Amino acid sequence: MSTTEDLTKDLSRIMQLAASDPHDIGPLLNYGLDWMLRLAPFDLVAVFLLESDHLVVKAARGPLADARVLRHAISLDNFTSIREALATCGPRLFYEEDHAHGEGDPFDGVLDFPHGHACMVIPLCFGGNAQGIITFDRERCGTYDSQTIQLVEIYAQVLAMAIHQAAQSQLLHQLMRESNERERILREEHQAGDLLSPLQSKNPAVRELGERARQVAPTPTPVLIHGETGTGKEGIAAFIHQWSERRRQPMVKLNCAAIPESLLESELFGVVKGAFTGAVKDRPGRFRMANGGTLFLDEIGELPLPLQAKLLRVIQEGTFEPVGSDRTIKVDVRILAATNVNLQEAIGERRFREDLYYRLNVFPVQLPPLRQRLEDLGPLCDSLLGRLGRRLGKPPLLLSENTLARLRQYSWPGNIRELGNLLERAAILARGSVLTPNLFDLSHSSDVKAGVGESPTPSADASAEAPMISLDEAQKRHIRMVLNRVNGKVYGPGGAAEILGLKPSTLQSRMKKLGLERKVHFEA
Template identity: 50%
Template sequence: MTQKLLVIDDEPGHRLMVRAVMEDAGWRVAEAGSAEDGLRQLRACTQPDCPSVILLDMRMPGMDGMQALAAIHELYPGLPVVLLTAYGTVGSAVEAMKRGAFDYLTKPSDNEELKAVLHRASEFGRLVSENRELRRKVGQSDASSRMIGKSRAMRQVRELAEQVGPAEATVLILGESGTGKELVAELVHAVSPRRDHPLIKVNCAALPGDLLESELFGYVKGAFTGAIKDKPGRFQLAHGGTLFLDEVGELPIGLQAKLLRALQERIVEPLGSVKPVVTDVRILAATNRDLRAEVAKGTFREDLYFRLAVLEIAIPPLRERLDDLPELTAHLLDKLGTRNKKTVRAVSPAFLDVLSRYPWPGNVRELENVLERAVILARSDTLTPDLLPPHLCTPDNAACRIVPDSTPANGASPASFEEAERQTILAALDANEGHRERTADALGISRRTLQYKLKRFGLAKR
């Protein structure tokens, strides 16, 4: 493909000379008489018609070369910029190179040197572009590979995530607790143009409203007792990248209004500051709640819901994609075996049969915990149904029974795994001061599963 050069220079005679030399060398050349005009052309261009190299004059009326360089790199990180400077301002050009310029030429420029420098810049830009594309594919492959499952439902989720990734619109990821909403967010970011910038994650359910506000928007020194220095918020940390708001349905109604303003105006106001901060972030949000129902109840702002739900990705619960169980089990056992220093090579058909008959209210997160328990208790390299917790057993699965392997040395009857599970839940409740949601998170199960177990063990009133 023919290389394209954009010459940004306020001297028409020099632009004309550069055009003649580079067109003779086979390049396409565009001109801009000011930095402002050059930036306008850059914003309006679409691939493959965007320039591959920019030749930028350092001293121009209005925006100078240093300011233009920063703006160009914000628009197109990695786009090579060659500076034009007079002999008396070589020091400024060197300083600009420290800030990311590729090289500089002095006026009047030598034709052969001009062609050589621009050719090197073009080759550098090509390598940067190829490297970025390679990293994009590796990142996409890595994020996609962690979304286990070949069922039609999961294929559709992956395809939709890859389709919406290149867009700039907000994405609302819907799904029950434990379905893998964070993995979908990671895939969307990995295939987006923002992939070279950070993906910042915030769990909106993990902090009370006042702390969450300072976490999102930051604060300045002296904003409150203990604020001994400025702290940037997650919006500022995600500048140029993606901000993932997990459990967005848990946001207090007052904070929802501030989030809406940040999304609409692309500015945030740190606590204690009267100076707005401009941010450039893409928002991905996730929730296990029915936000339409929350809007009807008045607990979630309708305008914020519509702002977040420009694009929606719904992740099916595990019970609706049981075809993925064998692959999920194999993947998790490999990870869990390494984590627990155990070798598990296989699962028995009866073990997998029990898994396939259970509704998995806690989804993949619950499956992982069940498998980890089995790995820890296993005495061989094959998992069998007796290693599964009692609540997975059904009346027609007689094989799914827990049989104690030995009797304690003191001669007492061994405690059943059921009692051990009860004691584990009691300990988690005590550690979390009876808070159901925190207890469920600590145990790695959904709140619904916890409520079931509390009722089953007679602990519902604790």
């Protein structure tokens, strides 16, 4: 077979390998080196690929190709001649004076070649860009002739083109993964778009909060959302994103407490293949996923200190390095963070960086607990039931008036999340579209108000339920129950104000309005 036929056959095969698995170019490089068996005599031929200012062996063939060779790397700072060869994309032959008095051989210190042995370096270049080198070494003294050098250069160009195609295929696969992930995130956002807007709240404090959130939404300013567990911090973050100029890009979410510390860095910043055991392919990370959009970091107080420093850098400079890579990535991401812990206390305990706190807390938002916005209970239930019906494949779900009255008598320690869980359980158990009180088991909780005319185990007969009461009467009974349990204590730890989540002065004003005086003895 002629050299032209060989080259055509090899070109076809190597392009197939370049496209087959872009995440593993080992077979491609090994096949390329096997060509060299037909082109030039050698005892060792190796492919070095560029990684920053180093050349690292990725494949080797020949009698001297052992484990030492496959772990070898050289710095370009020590090999000016190879750096020049890469810059000009021209071959470099090493002569006896190079071995004796010059820079030496790339494998000096690894293999003991005699001075004057045959050595050649061929750059791997495509489109004027250097990707690495192929080195040829032979223990016998002498040099390679011009015809051999010319033929090796041709094959090296083919191999460089295949390496370039593999890199482009890998980039394409990565972009496709990122695109699929963005589509998934946008679908989730669309499904979350039916949440009750804070601007629609019946509670003045929540409406004011919504107005503040809408004001900050168009800016790139980080927002720190405070609130008890389950108060809807992710929901308000979604509205800030939807009101912003980034709404056509994804809002990516990460719960800092839900991922093991050992994996959290790679989840945030991505990882390159081989960075650690189990890293079998490149992963972009949440910052790359959120590029151009918003990153919501829930439970930010649980972020480990080393990662807090990296997060601070991204907020300040917009740059980071993936795990296992020295390549700097630049992103444009708006940060929304949420916490249910006191970050200032965490700073005092050296669990949270003070500089990160001030970068995140530029625009704080405080969400009230559900017990302080019970006038929103009905609209919240409607919103949650709308989503539940679609997810469970049920017709539109409704609450009876008696059911809603009963839910208003509960203090909701788990807030909106607990409400959603109870509604989902009731929706599953319901035989029709109306959710009745017997579907809600609140008897296990000490937070159910006493003395409202209902038995601990609700009757299945809706006609036997307690009559409806006003919101003021429900609040009065709940405050009375709490005051009974704390023996009338309003202020301080364990007092009624702390339990109810109110300022003592606010609680006293509400007690006066409802006709409850501290000096009165409250019956159990």
